[in-house]
Amino acid sequence: xxxxYKDKGAKTTFVLFHGTGGDEHDLVPIGxxxxxxxxxxxxxxxxxxxxMLRYFKRLKPGVFDEVDLKKRTMELAETLDTLCKHYDLExxxxxxxxxxxxxxxxxxxxxxxxxxx
Numbered sequence: 001x002x003x004x005y006k007d008k009g010a011k012t013t014f015v016l017f018h019g020t021g022g023d024e025h026d027l028v029p030i031g032x033x034x035x036x037x038x039x040x041x042x043x044x045x046x047x048x049x050x051x052m053l054r055y056f057k058r059l060k061p062g063v064f065d066e067v068d069l070k071k072r073t074m075e076l077a078e079t080l081d082t083l084c085k086h087y088d089l090e091x092x093x094x095x096x097x098x099x100x101x102x103x104x105x106x107x108x109x110x111x112x113x114x115x116x117x
Contacts, residue, residue, distance in 0.1 A: 001043055001044065001046060001075075001076075001079045002024060002043075002044040003041060003044060004024045004025065004028065004040070004041075004042045005039070005041050005042075005083075006028070006039060006040040007039055008036075008040075010039050012038045012094075013038060013039035013040070013041050013089050013093060013094050013095070014031040014034065014038050014097055015041045015042075015094050016030075016041070016042040016043070016102070017098030017101075017103065017106060018042075018044070018045065018053070018099060018102050019098075019099040019100030019102055020054050021052035022045075022053065022099070023044050024043060025042070027042060027099060027102075028042055030097070034097075039087075039089070041083060041089070043076075045101065045102075047068075054101045055076070055101055055102060055105040056068050056069040056072040056073075056101070056105060064104070069104075070108070073105060073108040073109050076105060076109055077109065077112070077113055080094075094117040096109070
C-alpha cells in the first residue's frame, strides 16, 4: 500500500486514512495540528472508483461491498503489520484517524481486530 511516513522519533504514531477521492497527503496537516511531535503514517487507498481513490469498493453510493470491505480490511491488517516491522512501530501506540471512507475502514478494522491499536 502506498504511504507517507514522517518519523518524528516519537512513540505515538497517527495513522491517517483519507476520504473518497483523497490521497495520503490530505490529512497530514490535521495530524500535525493535533500533535506535531507524533509520527505520521498516512495510507493511500488502493481502490479506484471513477478516478477517485478509496479503501474498499461500493456497490453504489452509500452501499458498501461488504465482501470487498472484509478483504481490504484483512489486507490493511497485513499492511500495518509489515509497516510496523519496517519502521519499528508499536501498534499499541498507534492512533487511527480517518475521514469518510477512511473512517469506515477504521471501523471495520476495529470490529475485526479489536483494540490492537
